């Protein structure tokens with residue numbers, strides 16, 4: 185039996201936030217209908233993003249709306265608040281929130297009191313103080329960034345096709361990616377594949393005119409699929425003429441010139457930064473214990489260590505990996521752990537409310553799958569290694585089985601089926617990012633600045 189009324193606050197609407205709330209609304213169905221429990225989910229976006237599909241969204245194989253899951257629809261027994269937690273005083277069980285309304289009304293943040301807290305704000309890109317990065321770098325963590333990058337790449341091809349200045353053309357056709365994890369490798373491989381295909385519709389751009397460069401600071405890429413498959417990926421990408429530089433760092437991208445630690449310099453308008461993640465900065469605005477790396481110190485039951493009624497999982501949480509041989513290892517920040525942790529986390533909150541014993545989170549990493557473009561892939565799962573088409577097919581089957589809701593599965597499958605029957609999408613809808621530009625011009629105003637207005641990209 186739950187206590188009088190349990191107010192559960194879930195911060196974050198990503199993997200952990202959505203799956204925990206989903207689990208809780210199932211587990212606490214009776215309590216919710218009797219008004220003995222309430223669940224509030226705070227998320228800056230009204231949707232959960234299925235991040236492993238971002239590279240395919242960038243390539244145009246899946247439309248952006250199908251990469252996200254509407255929170256209000258799946259969490260129909262929760263209160264969804266579109267906003268951000270800006271601080272948490274767990275001693276007082278209070279979270280400070282900003283919402284669109286508080287911003288518009290200028291009322292500052294509002295306070296929300298809770299009994300149980302789930303803190304799952306995920307991670308943000310881990311950047312370094314590289315000159316020019318903050319001004320020119322492009323991230324690859326959100327659906328907006330993925331679609332923005334797709335539009336940007338096709339716009340660069342349009343610029344290259346129409347300019348008479350060889351320097352502008354060269355810079356437009358040079359694409360630099362920094363970081364060889366799955367986000368960077370998949371994003372580069374999918375976009376290169378898309379651009380190679382798109383080039384056939386340009387009278388004056390050949391695939392070999394483009395320079396695709398992957399810069400990785402360590403001596404390997406795709407550690408998620410193991411060493412052998414990582415080496416295979418290096419060979420495959422190099423065969424596609426991708427300039428893969430291991431043991432190399434980006435030192436500067438000021439003035440739109442990518443300067444690498446091996447001395448190479450590439451004038452470019454595209455620097456995509458996928459060099460890892462770090463815990464979300466909101467964690468520092470709480471009174472909860474953090475590890476040296478800024479993740480929330482958690483127990484194997486997914487409770488925040490020494491902070492009763494606070495829970496965490498996913499990228500933001502340092503959860504001990506109880507399956508690891510060496511003691512002290514933490515679960516890696518990936519979706520595989522996030523989804524499974526959310527299930528245990530939801531159950532453990534229900535157990536706590538009912539005075540039942542807690543479960544321990546235990547999951548041994550089973551490997552990973554990665555897509556390297558249409559019909560190309562690499563996988564190392566449950567000890568099995570796959571390459572090329574079988575790996576790509578497995579990647580699709582795996583992610584189709586994992587993307588939340590039947591609705592999304594059906595839509596993604598329909599899109600894949602249709603794109604197998606018809607030609608690939610090659611259009612850039614960059615103007616969607618500036619919907620008022622046309623009307624402002626018609627009304628005599630000055631349209632907002634658009635990057636393609638300035639082919640040298642000097643702004």
Ligand SMILES: Cc1cc2nc3c(=O)[nH]c(=O)nc-3n(C[C@H](O)[C@H](O)[C@H](O)COP(=O)(O)OP(=O)(O)OC[C@H]3O[C@@H](n4cnc5c(N)ncnc54)[C@H](O)[C@@H]3O)c2cc1C
Nearest residue numbers: 196197198199200235236268269305306498499518519520
């Ligand atoms: C391009 C890409 C590809 C990937 N591919 C794979 C893959 O193939 N396999 C795999 O296992 N993993 C993959 N990952 C990693 C995986 O997506 C993450 O590990 C997973 O999303 C972590 O879940 P999370 O809930 O901790 O964080 P997220 O899913 O990032 O969710 C965090 C949520 O919190 C919200 N939030 C942030 N700040 C606040 C705040 N102050 N208040 C309220 N809400 C807030 C965010 O908007 C977001 O909705 C990939 C990641 C990327 C970027």
